[in-house]
Amino acid sequence: SRPPKTPPLPPGPKPWPVVGNILHMGKKPHLTLTSFAQTYGPLVSLRLGTQTLVVGSSSAAAMEILKTHDRVLSGRWVPFVSPAKSLEMNHISMSWSVECNENWKYLRTLCRTELFSGAALESQACLREKKVKDMVKYLSGMEGKVVKIAEVVFATLFNLDALKRLYYLRGRGGDGGIKDRIGRILEAYATPNLSDFYPVNSTLQGLQKKSEVVLERVYAMWEPIVEERKVRLYALQELLTAGTDTSASTIEWAMAELMKSPECMTKVHEELVREAGQDLPKESQLSQLTYLQVCVKESLRLHPPTPLMLPHRALDSCQVMNYTVPKNAQLVRPMSWEDPLKFKPERFLSSTLDFKGNDFEFLPFGAGRRICPGLPMAARHVPLVLVH
Numbered sequence: 001s002r003p004p005k006t007p008p009l010p011p012g013p014k015p016w017p018v019v020g021n022i023l024h025m026g027k028k029p030h031l032t033l034t035s036f037a038q039t040y041g042p043l044v045s046l047r048l049g050t051q052t053l054v055v056g057s058s059s060a061a062a063m064e065i066l067k068t069h070d071r072v073l074s075g076r077w078v079p080f081v082s083p084a085k086s087l088e089m090n091h092i093s094m095s096w097s098v099e100c101n102e103n104w105k106y107l108r109t110l111c112r113t114e115l116f117s118g119a120a121l122e123s124q125a126c127l128r129e130k131k132v133k134d135m136v137k138y139l140s141g142m143e144g145k146v147v148k149i150a151e152v153v154f155a156t157l158f159n160l161d162a163l164k165r166l167y168y169l170r171g172r173g174g175d176g177g178i179k180d181r182i183g184r185i186l187e188a189y190a191t192p193n194l195s196d197f198y199p200v201n202s203t204l205q206g207l208q209k210k211s212e213v214v215l216e217r218v219y220a221m222w223e224p225i226v227e228e229r230k231v232r233l234y235a236l237q238e239l240l241t242a243g244t245d246t247s248a249s250t251i252e253w254a255m256a257e258l259m260k261s262p263e264c265m266t267k268v269h270e271e272l273v274r275e276a277g278q279d280l281p282k283e284s285q286l287s288q289l290t291y292l293q294v295c296v297k298e299s300l301r302l303h304p305p306t307p308l309m310l311p312h313r314a315l316d317s318c319q320v321m322n323y324t325v326p327k328n329a330q331l332v333r334p335m336s337w338e339d340p341l342k343f344k345p346e347r348f349l350s351s352t353l354d355f356k357g358n359d360f361e362f363l364p365f366g367a368g369r370r371i372c373p374g375l376p377m378a379a380r381h382v383p384l385v386l387v388h
């Protein structure tokens, strides 16, 4: 009897020799990928140098990738720019562990039970309220002056963290400050790097060197705290990098969108006065601020800090929607919406869509075993800082 036929790769634009589809990607890959979905369907494959990229862009495709085949499709690629290589990452990192191994499970459990459990977060509510009041006081003192909201928000989020000693509201910002350094690490990891697509041809050593130097400086800044707290250095750096800039950018975008949409801003104010009177709201009141919460969702929808999710990697070849996803393919997931570029919080008012990983059409934090472990913390920090 004939061996069973392997289904084909998902459809996609025809690759060029050698470069594959790299030239098709353009300057805004997430928009390009969304437009490919309109032409080729919910599952698209592209060749980037030596790598296969599979793009799943419908909720059905997301469910197949992040639920049905979650185990096989939840590996990671270690970006070329990282100073540590795959093997090392597997032992020290959560975000970049190639497989969901014992070390990864240990770190995830630590996050779930110690750092971001309901009880742990609840126990810090007073600290958070105090810190956001400090922010309001600081901002009141700056009336009439130019304030860089991004820096104030970043500093506040940092202060909300146990690492507050490192960065004070009026402390170091700008060039050389911790915001600047974290920004540079994220930039280095997020910059598309040809060496990721042609691993043999490691010509762009400069970027890797740069990220090594930045990391060394960050380690130097954190050493005393780590001594004091006995926290694993890498996990700490990782949580800070993953957690602070993402929440800060969501808050900053929400502010910008609300300032551009006076009607939405009025609704936020009216709801605030109705629910909290003239006082600043307590954290426990935030869940009653429905309109504020849908503004946060809309900001996450329109400006997701990780627009394509962190790429997953197929640990083995796997069949998805009658196509073959080959072993080692990278998987990403852009989001597609009606009237996508408009800030319209109302779209969430009439739906029960939430971002906790069960609604596959809206996954700003991902879903499945690799879902963002900081979600419970971000879900508290973002509306709290924004409303203040």
Ligand code: HEM
Pocket (backbone or CB within 6 Å): 094, 095, 096, 238, 239, 240, 242, 243, 244, 246, 247, 250, 300, 304, 305, 306, 309, 310, 311, 312, 363, 364, 365, 366, 367, 369, 370, 371, 372, 373, 374, 375, 377, 378, 382
């Ligand atoms: C608005 C805020 C945030 C957004 C939108 C966000 C989004 C995401 C997304 C999309 C992923 C990838 C999920 C996947 O691969 O399927 C992720 C992973 C991750 N996030 Fe977040 N995140 C946010 C805040 C945070 C915070 C506050 C922390 C921690 C303090 C954090 C720590 C991490 C870590 C460690 C991972 C890697 C998890 C793994 O690979 O197992 N994030 N996040």
